[in-house]
Amino acid sequence: MTTPTIDRQIERRLADADVRYTRGRRVVISALAEADGPRSAAELSRVIGESVPLSSLYRSLAVLEEAGVLAPHFSSPGLTRYELAEWLSGHHHHLVCICCGIVQDIEVADGLEQRLQEIVADIAGGVSFSELNHALEIEGHCAGCA
Amino acid sequence: MTTPTIDRQIERRLADADVRYTRGRRVVISALAEADGPRSAAELSRVIGESVPLSSLYRSLAVLEEAGVLAPHFSSPGLTRYELAEWLSGHHHHLVCICCGIVQDIEVADGLEQRLQEIVADIAGGVSFSELNHALEIEGHCAGCA
DNA sequence: TTCCTTGCAAACGATTTGCATTGGA
């Protein structure tokens, strides 16, 4: 379930972008808001059911990404997972299970995150590359696969 | 061009795995060794030319990954890039250009890398997740796209 | 000889798109 707050932020962002917040798109957002990590079209479809056909699901994901509401994530061959953009969900990192492929969000305590920021800034500063964002992925076995 | 050292390590690894180090596979390895970041089958094919058909290229990539010589990398929708495994190329991180999608390796100075390791250990320690590896990706605009 | 490897073409799975229909501001 999306929180009323997040939903209002999305409504406003989509209105600003002249994009309608339709039933199908609300269903997609709701499913992603309930997930604890990025989800692919197929994974979402499994949760959502027949009420949103795959082609519409893909179109919704594309539109919502374009509008900056969703962010794509790549960690498995041949498929894209999506999650709420960080301005909605907060900055976080990912645990990637090398066994089942599932990706789980982790929030990092402020102190650690700040140290991480410093390191990233140091690294990016040393090369001709303008840093916009950083992503730390930790690979291992999730609780289910251990 | 692969260095003689790396090439000898690969020969040995493949011999141990009962996998032949054929001409086609040498070409793939050589192209990846010359690249400064992970490359997709299509990107490799562009460099290699017609001498290795795509289906063979894909098979080589699969076999070499299976043997632990190559590691896959995911950062663009719908395609897999490969790079030499870290035991051959050394531990490193990636700069991902959000404009053209190209991925570039960066080595991180020992001091920074050690601080990074500590942070990752702290994070992984706080959740039920066994850490095997970590990957830091910095997203931004590469020199060409800036 | 005996497998492993290769090439070509067909098959696949994830995603995209054309087109006619529906729906929301």
Place this chain on the structure above:
DNA sequence: TCCAATGCAAATCGTTTGCAAGGAA
């Protein structure tokens, strides 16, 4: 009303696989 959004089916794209031919031990 009127254009954006949807649904279906067909098309694309990256990748995989069946099968017959080639190559190395």
